[in-house]
Amino acid sequence: MSPHIDTRITDAVAASAIPLRGAAAEYDPLLQLIGNARFVLLGEASHGTHEFYRERARITQRLIAEHGFTAVAVEADWPDAYRVNRYVRGNGEDRDSDAALSGFKRFPTWMWRNQDVVEFVDWLHDWNRKQPSGATRVGFYGLDLYSLFTSISEVLRYMQRVDPEAALQARKRYACFDHYDRDSQRYGYSASVEAAASCEDQVIAQLHQLQDRAFDYVRREESDAAEAYFYAQQNARLVVNAEEYYRTMFRGRVSSWNLRDRHMADTLDALSQHLSHTTGKPAHIVVWEHNSHIGDARATEVGQQGEWTLGQLAREAYGDDAVLIGFSTHHGTVTAASDWDAPAERKRVRPALSGSIESAFHHSGIERFLLPLKSTNRAVLALSEPHLQRAIGVIYRPQTERHSHYFYTRLPRQFDAILHFDETRAVVPLEPTGGWHAGEAPETYPEGT
Template sequence: MNKKRIITMVSTALLVTGCGEVGNAQTVAVENSGQSIQKNIVKSIQSQANPLKTIDPSKPFEDLKPLKKMIGSAQYVGLGENTHGSSEIFTMKFRLVKYLVTEMGFTNFAMEEDWGNGLKLNEYIQTGKGNPREFLNLLYPTDEIIAMIEWMKDYNADPSNKKKIQFIGLDLKELDQGCFNKVIDYVRLHRPNLLAEVEENYKELSAFNGSTQEYMDLAPEIKEKFKANAERVARLLKDENKQANTEIVSPEYIWAKATASAIEKFTTMLIPNDYPSMLKLHEQYLADHAMWAQETFGGKTMVWGHNIHIAKGIIDEKLYPYVAGQFLKERLDNNYVTIGSTTTKGNFTLYSEYDPSTGGKITTRAIPQNVNSFNYTLGKVPYNMFLLDNRHLKGQAEKWVKAKRPLLSIGGQIFPNESTYFDKSLLEQFDIIFHIRKTSPSHIK
């Protein structure tokens, strides 16, 4: 695979998860498209689904109570979205986050957002400093997600909530100057004797904006040098464990050490010359960061991202042959529960075009249709929205979730000649789903 093709694939995968095909009719042609959905399958799903009354996070949680039993004692929960631009999906995920925090004790929030932005968002929900809309990348600075972050800030400000929410950016799409400053500022204040060495090791690396495209254009020897320099700084901070017992538990030290490690991971991730190896490291690091949050702060952890990332299986084998959810499931087994989201019809927000250097143009499109899909059948269930525990179904519904059939998965941008549906088993991807029949575009400014 030539270098240009690798760069294109990496940029596509890391920046805009998923792909799709849109025709004039917004409909995928499939065999047997004229056949009606079997009523007994729909009835079987209906009899075992848990209807949801509302997406409104301010409403009572009575309809979400079955979720407590579904999740059980699991300490990690993945919260997925089948597009990056559906208003009702985002709002329901906010409602689920609020339920998990207030009713089940989840306090670590790990999001498919860059590590550096995660640092700023965590500071915001602890102190109110900054503008959260400026700290969200790509299709995430929406009114729906901002409302959730504002709630997190208010929750943390309430003195009756003793254990505060921690916001962790899982991703490494790019490194901003704030990442380097987090490490340098800590060293300047607490280990000034190391400052010159740290600044020297970060000098050239921090001069780049950290985008994958720019970084991959560097000569191999330069990337190796940057990796060695980043490793050196990370090692210096790790050595503080032995030398500064009073500093080990301070938040400043915790975040500086973890940020040095994230910088090291970024330089390591982009060393391989083949796409699968780079992608595997990327997804492994997402999982690492989620587990770091748990190991560092205790409590329970929510993992927010696209369905593709949080799924326990592989949805898009071409673009994502490895995923974070798969790593988490392998490491944690039943201690990780995946909650995917599905929709049947409506519209969603996405990029009409995207350039990593200059940004993209926002548009909306209709949800493509496939009458043989999981999404279409779920839309026939006579509830506007519901929860479904795929692991404990009986009868026709059990057979249905185990079988492979088309599953909708759309990311941040539509690409020509690629499917929006992937033949997968719903059970192999998600332990639980929440389905919202009709969704509308997210509100992004």
């Protein structure tokens, strides 16, 4: 492993990068790289950076307007995102984007309840409203699996409407979780140490019952029957996978990580099949997730430890129909927490470590750029060996940055292209907490706190 990025790499990046200067057509080279791909996975190097949200929105808007993409699938829970889906498609009861996003109450709320997401949801709503009658509306969907109890409630609500008698049996099955006070981790711990506490058989039985009665349930509904059934079925699938996820999270990182990313890949595939069947033509979907999910794990040290990712699974399933685009930054501010379930803070992002990909990008002297990685160029050749890459999730701990936020990767194998924004700033939460303030984080932060 190279301890420092040398001038050979920096010069190669400078020679191969395409500067971004804010022009309307600046993403033309990226759209050419995407071509006719049906799945475009857009990453982020943190869950709290304004530029990542804004630029993903700009790219997505062009894919929708110019390439016929009809769905945005994000790293969010299925029922919460589906509430937004109803709103942007003109079917919900929410009065505005802020209200539609109010279902995101679980930590980290700022990840989807921030000003950039509101602006994008506004755009989706307006875009759909302007489409002619009969045109396909663009949807907004969640791929994640944390919503165990919310999804249970949604399945029961659906069952009560279409089959009250079967709903009684569903309530008995899901009553297995009643002892855990809607605490998913408490359930997972109990089920992992005491097999008798597991609700695995009950949730699988409920999913099978729902699938077995699919024809009857869709037939007896008067309107939007297939869509309502699909929503309920995905919630029942989520309950099955979430139950297993919370049991495995106490057994080791790799098994729970892989189960989660497999669930997201399966949900993406189910969504693609559903939309393709509904519209009569292959679905085109944009995915918004963290780099650590949309990058190909086989290019990284965590992949060597046995982890796989949504990006890897998408490449394996769809080949060239899946394009993986990463994002990076060198320094700035970020909205993140210091611990799980802790309040959001506006933190200063330290300059990237020497020897990292971000450091090489910084020293290229180009503040914002697109770096294509599919074709052979000087940068692809220079970055073919493993180098450090930074990943900030919902938690940022600068005090242990090397251990907490860096791993080795072969960038040209991880992504098809990467977008770099040298200095970035934090997203603005819709409900800033006491730890998040309007001014810049002090230079001494976090050492001075």
